[in-house]
Amino acid sequence: MLFEDRFTRPLHVVVVGGGIAGLAAALRIRDTAPDGTAVTVIEQAGSVGGKLRTGWVAGVPVEDGAESFLLRVPEARALAERVGLAGDLVSPSSAGATVWVDGTLRALPAGTMLGVPADLEATAASGVLSEDGLTLVRAEPGRPGVPLGDGDVAVGALVADRLGAEVVDRLVEPLLGGVYAGRASHLSLRATMPALAAGLADQPSLVRAARAARGTPGSSAPSGPIFATVRGGLSRLVTTVAHASKAAIRTGMPVRALQRTPDGWQLTVGSAGLGGSTTVRADAVVLAVPAAPASRLLADVDGTAARTVGVLEYASVGLVSLVLPGRLPLPPGTGALVPASSGRLVKAVTYVSQKWGHVLDGHVGEPVTVVRASVGRHGEEAVLQRDDESLVAAVTEELGTLVPLPGGWPAPLGVRVNRWGGALPQYAPGHLDRVAAVRAALAAEPTLALAGAAYDGVGIPACIRSGQAAADQVLSALADERSRDDRVPAERALTRGEPVHG
Ligand SMILES: Cc1cc2nc3c(=O)[nH]c(=O)nc-3n(C[C@H](O)[C@H](O)[C@H](O)COP(=O)(O)OP(=O)(O)OC[C@H]3O[C@@H](n4cnc5c(N)ncnc54)[C@H](O)[C@@H]3O)c2cc1C
Numbered sequence: 136m137l138f139e140d141r142f143t144r145p146l147h148v149v150v151v152g153g154g155i156a157g158l159a160a161a162l163r164i165r166d167t168a169p170d171g172t173a174v175t176v177i178e179q180a181g182s183v184g185g186k187l188r189t190g191w192v193a194g195v196p197v198e199d200g201a202e203s204f205l206l207r208v209p210e211a212r213a214l215a216e217r218v219g220l221a222g223d224l225v226s227p228s229s230a231g232a233t234v235w236v237d238g239t240l241r242a243l244p245a246g247t248m249l250g251v252p253a254d255l256e257a258t259a260a261s262g263v264l265s266e267d268g269l270t271l272v273r274a275e276p277g278r279p280g281v282p283l284g285d286g287d288v289a290v291g292a293l294v295a296d297r298l299g300a301e302v303v304d305r306l307v308e309p310l311l312g313g314v315y316a317g318r319a320s321h322l323s324l325r326a327t328m329p330a331l332a333a334g335l336a337d338q339p340s341l342v343r344a345a346r347a348a349r350g351t352p353g354s355s356a357p358s359g360p361i362f363a364t365v366r367g368g369l370s371r372l373v374t375t376v377a378h379a380s381k382a383a384i385r386t387g388m389p390v391r392a393l394q395r396t397p398d399g400w401q402l403t404v405g406s407a408g409l410g411g412s413t414t415v416r417a418d419a420v421v422l423a424v425p426a427a428p429a430s431r432l433l434a435d436v437d438g439t440a441a442r443t444v445g446v447l448e449y450a451s452v453g454l455v456s457l458v459l460p461g462r463l464p465l466p467p468g469t470g471a472l473v474p475a476s477s478g479r480l481v482k483a484v485t486y487v488s489q490k491w492g493h494v495l496d497g498h499v500g501e502p503v504t505v506v507r508a509s510v511g512r513h514g515e516e517a518v519l520q521r522d523d524e525s526l527v528a529a530v531t532e533e534l535g536t537l538v539p540l541p542g543g544w545p546a547p548l549g550v551r552v553n554r555w556g557g558a559l560p561q562y563a564p565g566h567l568d569r570v571a572a573v574r575a576a577l578a579a580e581p582t583l584a585l586a587g588a589a590y591d592g593v594g595i596p597a598c599i600r601s602g603q604a605a606a607d608q609v610l611s612a613l614a615d616e617r618s619r620d621d622r623v624p625a626e627r628a629l630t631r632g633e634p635v636h637g
Contacts (some may be wrong), residue, residue, distance in 0.1 A: 145171040146613055148606075149402060149417035150382070151390045151432065153178030154185025155595055156587035157423030158373065159214060159602035161380035164421075166217075168610050174382040175415070177404055179389035183377050186555065186588075187595070189368025193458035193549030195505055196368045196494055197487065200454075200555060201595055202507075203227075203364040208596035210603070211372075215365060218375040223367065226360030228492035231468040235479075235537055236263055236305050240471050243306070246349065248331055249314075250306030251294060253345035268301035272342065280339030283324070283332060287564045290327060291319030297341045309472035312482055315593065316450035317513040317561045318475065326562035366493055393420065393432040393583075400583065419582035419609035423602055425449065425557055426589040436583065440576040443569050447589055449557040450513035455530045456487070456505065458549040463504040463540055465489055473537060475512055481533045483509045503548065508534065513561050523552045560589050581612035 148164050150157045153176045164174045176183065186200040204211035206226075215224055233240040244261035246254025252272055259269055275297055283293075290311065294303045308319040315322060325332040334344025365372045377384055385404075391412060392403035400420045405412035422429050430445030470485040487505040488495050494505060508530045511518050521529070527550050535544050570590050577583060584605035591601045 145173060146418045147173045147175070147416065148419045148421065148609060148613075149400070149415060150174065150176045150421045150423055151393075151402070152176075152185070152423035152425075152428075152587065153180070153183030153377070153384065153386070154423060154587060154598070155187055155373065155376075156598040156602035156605075157185075157421065158183060158376045158380060159210075159599040160421045160423055160586055160606040161382040161602075162214070162217070162376050163603045163606035164610065165380045165382065167606070174380060175385060175417075176377070176380070176382045177385045177388050177390050177402070177415070179387070181387050183384060183386060184370060184373035186558065187369040187373050189370035190456075190551055190553075192456055192551040193503065194500070195458050195488075195498060195503065195549075197456040197458075197505065197507065197551055198364075198369060199551070199553040200558075201369060202485070202487075202491075203362040204595040206359070206361060206363050208594065208600075210596040210599040212363065212596075214376060214599050215363075215372060218372070218379045220365055220372060220375060223365050223371070224363045225366050225491070225493045226363050227469060227490045229467065229469055229486070229489050233466065233468055233471045234263060234305060234309050235471055235473045235477060240466055240538070242468070243310075243472070247306060247310075248345040248348050249328055250302065250308075250310040251298070251328075251331060251341050251345040252302070252306070253342065253349045255342070263305050264301050268299050268305075271299035272302060276340045276342045278340070282337050282339050283335035285336065287323050287325040287332070287567070289320050289564050290322050290324045293324055294319065294341065297339070304474050304476045309474050309482075312475065312512060313472060314559075315513075315561060316452045316482070316509075316511060316559045321513065321561055321563055323562045323564040323566045325564075326566040364491065366496075390424075390428075390432060392435060393422070394435050395580070419584075419613055421584050421586055421602070421605045421609060423586040423605070425587065426560065427557065429585060429587075429589060433577075436580065437576045440573045443573045443576070444585075444589065446569070447566075448513070448561045448563070450511065450559045450561055451516050451519055451554070451556045452509055452511040452558045453519045453526065453555070454507055454509050454551075454553045455527055456507045456551040456553075457527075457531070457547040459504045459506065459547050460501060460545050461504065462502045463545075465504065465506075465540070466538065471538060479533055479537065480510050480518060480529050481508045481537060482512055484534065484538060485509075506534070511558075516556075519554050519556070523550075526552060559593055562593075582609050582616070584608040 150161050161174050161176050188199040190199045232243050241263050244258040246257045252258040291303050330348035331344050334347040388404050394401045400417045402415045426444050426447035430441045433441035465486045469490040473479045485507045487507050586601040586605035
């Protein structure tokens with residue numbers, strides 16, 4: 136052999152960030168890259184998984200972060216199937232959520248698009264809106280207005296203008312808040328409700344757009360379960376995907392810098408302090424970290440991309456999981472949403488053991504009930520600065536009002552508090568244009584790809600899809616690089632004036 140250069144040596148792809156986007160990228164590389172390609176996942180935390188992590192409290196598995204994924208967007212189910220977890224997918228054992236309105240829990244109406252009514256009779260029957268609120272909604276399809284075209288607006292402003300503030304406050308914001316922990320007034324219609332935005336391109340009615348997005352009028356909602364999770368918890372998905380990727384997983388290693396080199400990329404990894412840092416060479420890099428670290432790492436690559444990624448804001452959230460003694464007589468359904476206008480700390484309550492009956496499979500001892508409350512909306516970071524004791528006390532006190540139980544709420548047998556600083560990206564109006572601008576700025580560097588919740592969707596399936604797309608991009612760029620230069624290595628070395636070893 137003459138010598139091994141970047142056109143002949145085995146490829147090395149580094150994935151920065153071991154959340155589900157990074158792990159999905161690693162597995163895609165393993166599945167589709169040329170034999171011998173090395174994959175390394177570098178993760179700053181002590182374990183991989185990012186926002187997917189299962190913990191235990193009082194002998195019951197509880198999710199510290201995300202609890203389930205949408206089945207309608209196929210990537211998460213397909214990934215679970217790919218790694219042999221098809222038989223371990225479970226769907227909710229109860230259905231229907233409620234919203235806390237005028238001091239009482241009311242069933243969320245069927246037939247809405249993230250709270251925008253498509254079925255006006257179901258909305259009326261739910262009792263969630265006042266008579267005045269309903270009148271505005273009923274009149275909306277006939278009201279003149281300006282189509283959205285290809286523009287973007289804040290969800291809250293548009294819905295309030297067309298359907299009234301009640302629809303924002305009681306339906307859209309609680310539902311959007313469940314996904315983004317954000318305020319409807321700050322979230323992009325096009326990024327958070329793309330189907331609705333498409334339906335407004337050439338006509339102004341939100342109700343008609345919601346109907347179009349849900350299917351033809353009168354058509355039923357898709358059958359079958361909407362969500363699924365993995366028996367044993369989402370950490371199983373994480374570890375199984377990590378294992379299947381056969382990647383070298385390096386945890387506890389922050390990537391501190393990323394630089395272009397003549398033949399690829401150099402990453403500076405490790406702490407700046409006494410532990411010291413090391414450099415890692417890569418032919419391609421998938422950057423699957425949240426916006427702030429992505430912005431820092433892009434600084435030496437492209438200033439425009441770094442600045443544009445850096446403007447993305449995040450909401451921080453906290454979760455308080457309670458294991459309570461006995462089978463408590465919770466209201467029917469999966470849980471309750473609490474509008475921000477209520478002034479309550481708690482923004483949602485999940486009746487975990489009622490929604491996901493399997494979590495108590497194998498539970499021994501006295502019967503228990505598991506409930507999870509989430510707190511913290513965008514801009515309410517101070518809430519999470521309380522210590523655990525006062526946070527739990529405030530949450531349990533509110534539960535007594537939000538979900539009153541005949542005998543009151545008993546003292547919990549076990550409590551788990553999780554705080555996620557920088558949990559959920561807030562896609563502000565113009566988000567899709569900013570993402571396109573970042574990708575355009577990086578177009579000259581196709582062996583570097585971005586993935587994760589900061590860009591193309593915060594849900595688990597969207598993050599998986601973005602990781603897979605990033606993997607496809609860098610592998611295709613590497614294949615192009617190698618096929619562009621099909622001269623023999625010696626020729627290439629001579630043209631570059633490099634020595635030929637033989
Ligand atoms: C509380 C909560 C509940 C949620 N519930 C749901 C749900 O039920 N269903 C759903 O679909 N989605 C849910 N989501 C959203 C979803 O879980 C996330 O959007 C998704 O998991 C993000 O995946 P990711 O890989 O993009 O990022 P992350 O999970 O954030 O992973 C990024 C990783 O990069 C690492 N990292 C950061 N900087 C560096 C660096 N410099 N060097 C190396 N590593 C670094 C981080 O430590 C992290 O592990 C929830 C999110 C939260 C916070």
